[in-house]
Amino acid sequence: MLAAAVRLFNERGYDATSMFDIAESLGITKSSVYHHISGKEQLLQMAMDRALDGLFEAAGEVCALDLPAPERLERLVRRSVLVLAERFEYVTVLLRVRGNTEAEQHALARRRDFDAIVTDLVKQAQAEGGVRPDIEPATAARLILGMVNSLTEWYRPRSGGAEAIADALTRIAFEGLRTA
Amino acid sequence: MLAAAVRLFNERGYDATSMFDIAESLGITKSSVYHHISGKEQLLQMAMDRALDGLFEAAGEVCALDLPAPERLERLVRRSVLVLAERFEYVTVLLRVRGNTEAEQHALARRRDFDAIVTDLVKQAQAEGGVRPDIEPATAARLILGMVNSLTEWYRPRSGGAEAIADALTRIAFEGLRTA
DNA sequence: ATATTTACCGACCGAACGGCCGGTAATCAA
DNA sequence: TTGATTACCGGCCGTTCGGTCGGTAAATAT
Numbered sequence: 535m536l537a538a539a540v541r542l543f544n545e546r547g548y549d550a551t552s553m554f555d556i557a558e559s560l561g562i563t564k565s566s567v568y569h570h571i572s573g574k575e576q577l578l579q580m581a582m583d584r585a586l587d588g589l590f591e592a593a594g595e596v597c598a599l600d601l602p603a604p605e606r607l608e609r610l611v612r613r614s615v616l617v618l619a620e621r622f623e624y625v626t627v628l629l630r631v632r633g634n635t636e637a638e639q640h641a642l643a644r645r646r647d648f649d650a651i652v653t654d655l656v657k658q659a660q661a662e663g664g665v666r667p668d669i670e671p672a673t674a675a676r677l678i679l680g681m682v683n684s685l686t687e688w689y690r691p692r693s694g695g696a697e698a699i700a701d702a703l704t705r706i707a708f709e710g711l712r713t714a
Numbered sequence: 715m716l717a718a719a720v721r722l723f724n725e726r727g728y729d730a731t732s733m734f735d736i737a738e739s740l741g742i743t744k745s746s747v748y749h750h751i752s753g754k755e756q757l758l759q760m761a762m763d764r765a766l767d768g769l770f771e772a773a774g775e776v777c778a779l780d781l782p783a784p785e786r787l788e789r790l791v792r793r794s795v796l797v798l799a800e801r802f803e804y805v806t807v808l809l810r811v812r813g814n815t816e817a818e819q820h821a822l823a824r825r826r827d828f829d830a831i832v833t834d835l836v837k838q839a840q841a842e843g844g845v846r847p848d849i850e851p852a853t854a855a856r857l858i859l860g861m862v863n864s865l866t867e868w869y870r871p872r873s874g875g876a877e878a879i880a881d882a883l884t885r886i887a888f889e890g891l892r893t894a
Numbered sequence: 895a896t897a898t899t900t901a902c903c904g905a906c907c908g909a910a911c912g913g914c915c916g917g918t919a920a921t922c923a924a
Numbered sequence: 925t926t927g928a929t930t931a932c933c934g935g936c937c938g939t940t941c942g943g944t945c946g947g948t949a950a951a952t953a954t
Contacts, residue, residue, distance in 0.1 A: 545812075546812060546814055547727075547729060547812050547814065549727060549729035549730055550729055550812075550814055552911060552912080553911080553912060553913080554910090554911085554912095562931090562932070563932070563933055563934080564912085565913090565914085565915090565932070565933055565934075565935090566931070566932045568912095568913070568914080569930085569932065570931090573912075573913075574912065604894075630810075632725075632726060632727050634727065634730055656891075659891075663893065664892065664893060664894045665892065665893060666885075666889075666892070666893045667893075668885075669882045669891075670882070673879065673882050674882065674886065674891065676864065676867075676868050677861050677882065677883055677886055678861075678886070678891075679864070680860060680861050680863070680864020680867065680868075681857050681858075681860050683864060684856065684857065684861065684863060684864060685860070687856075687860065688856050688860075699853065702849045702850070702853050702854065702857065703857055705846070705849065706849070706854065706858070706886075706890065707886065707891055708891050708892040709846075709890040710886065710887065710888045710889040711836075711839075711845045711846055711849075711858075711887055711888050712784070712844065712845060712888040713843065713844060713845060714784075714843065714844045732940075732941060733941080733942060734940090734941085734942095742902070742903085743902070743903055744903095744942085745902070745904075745905095745943095745945090746901070746902045746903070748942090748943070748944080749900085749901060749902065749903095750901085753942075753943075754942065754943090896953100896954085897953080897954080898951100898952080898953075898954095899950105899951085899952070899953090900950085900952085901948105901949085901950080901951090902947105902948080902949080902950095903946105903947085903948075903949100904946100904948105905944105905946095906943105906944080906946105907942105907943085907945100908942100908943095909942090910939105910942105911938105911939080911940075912937105912938100912939090912940105913936105913937090914936085914937080915934105915936085915937100916933105916934100916935095916936105917932105917933085917934095918931100918932080918933075918934105919930105919931085919933095920929105920930085921928100921929080921931090922927100922928085922929080922930090923926100923928080923929090924925095924926085924927085924928100
């Protein structure tokens with residue numbers, strides 16, 4: 535049922551999806567939906583949590599590795615792509631919330647925490663050398679994560695392996711498009 | 715008035731912004747708003763057009779230049795950042811629409827056209843050499859544009875010049891983060 | 895001074911929404 | 925078999941929304 539709701543949220547947007555729509559897509563009535571969940575917002579909350587938990591799990595594992603910072607950064611970027619692909623619809627929901635409710639604001643705060651982890655990794659990588667120091671760590675982190683998060687706009691789980699995308703993305707992020 | 719509406723659209727989302735909200739922020743009543751415009755959707759339409767027109771103007775100018783493809787690609791990426799910064803709130807609105815109405819679908823189609831222009835530029839750049847050929851042009855274009863578009867999520871017009879961001883972005887896109 | 899246009903308003907409408915309630919039918923444990 | 929739990933439903937409620945309508949007052953034109 536969460537899956538059905540999330541699919542609709544992504545098709546038409548959270549606000550534009552009614553409880554009736556969700557019920558209809560499950561072949562039951564609106565009342566029956568309320569037998570299983572407490573309200574529309576709970577569905578949103580569950581979706582966002584599923585996305586955030588995946589991201590933080592990846593961050594925790596990567597940060598625990600005993601590797602040079604640039605290597606950890608690259609691994610976290612790659613892992614983020616894979617998490618996004620794996621929990622695609624949940625992350626898509628997450629990346630679209632605007633902070634209209636308390637639950638959404640809490641999710642935004644967790645996103646900022648994740649950003650801070652990546653920013654810190656960039657800073658470390660610059661200090662250790664191996665990552666160019668002429669770009670502000672926060673800017674670099676946001677641009678790279680922006681690239682990762684943009685997957686929600688066009689990546690479709692069917693369209694080839696996430697690994698290929700992760701390769702292309704990390705290649706651009708760390709080596710750039712230019713050959714000459 | 716368009717500016718006021720767009721600001722609210724970006725603060726709370728299009729659906730979550732009522733005509734009353736817009737009227738209130740202008741110090742007039744809802745009825746008065748309808749004296750100036752035909753409906754909520756028209757405001758959205760105008761906002762999206764303003765964003766798309768800027769993007770296509772940039773694309774038209776850059777494509778007309780007599781330069782190597784890699785150079786044109788880099789210039790278009792940079793110009794896109796500047797357009798996004800200049801028409802920040804309008805582009806933000808544009809990048810959030812999900813295609814729920816006919817007008818939104820038309821806007822999505824125009825966005826795809828813009829993507830196609832960038833994709834084509836990447837392809838040309840690969841053919842001429844100067845851009846790595848081991849990444850699918852469509853993938854590269856989407857990742858780079860994703861990076862550009864992510865600005866709507868964190869860039870704030872006050873926070874320093876757009877040129878600095880454009881520099882950082884094109885540097886990452888074309889040369890990558892790595893130094894070693 | 896008069897006529898016309900422009901900007902605005904209060905009151906209202908129908909539709910859609912999230913959510914609630916009382917009741918029913920199936921499932922399952924004893 | 926019976927009692928309780930689970931899943932489900934139709935119908936309803938209060939609210940909010942986008943949008944309309946008839947009318948008023950100020951500005952502008954003649």
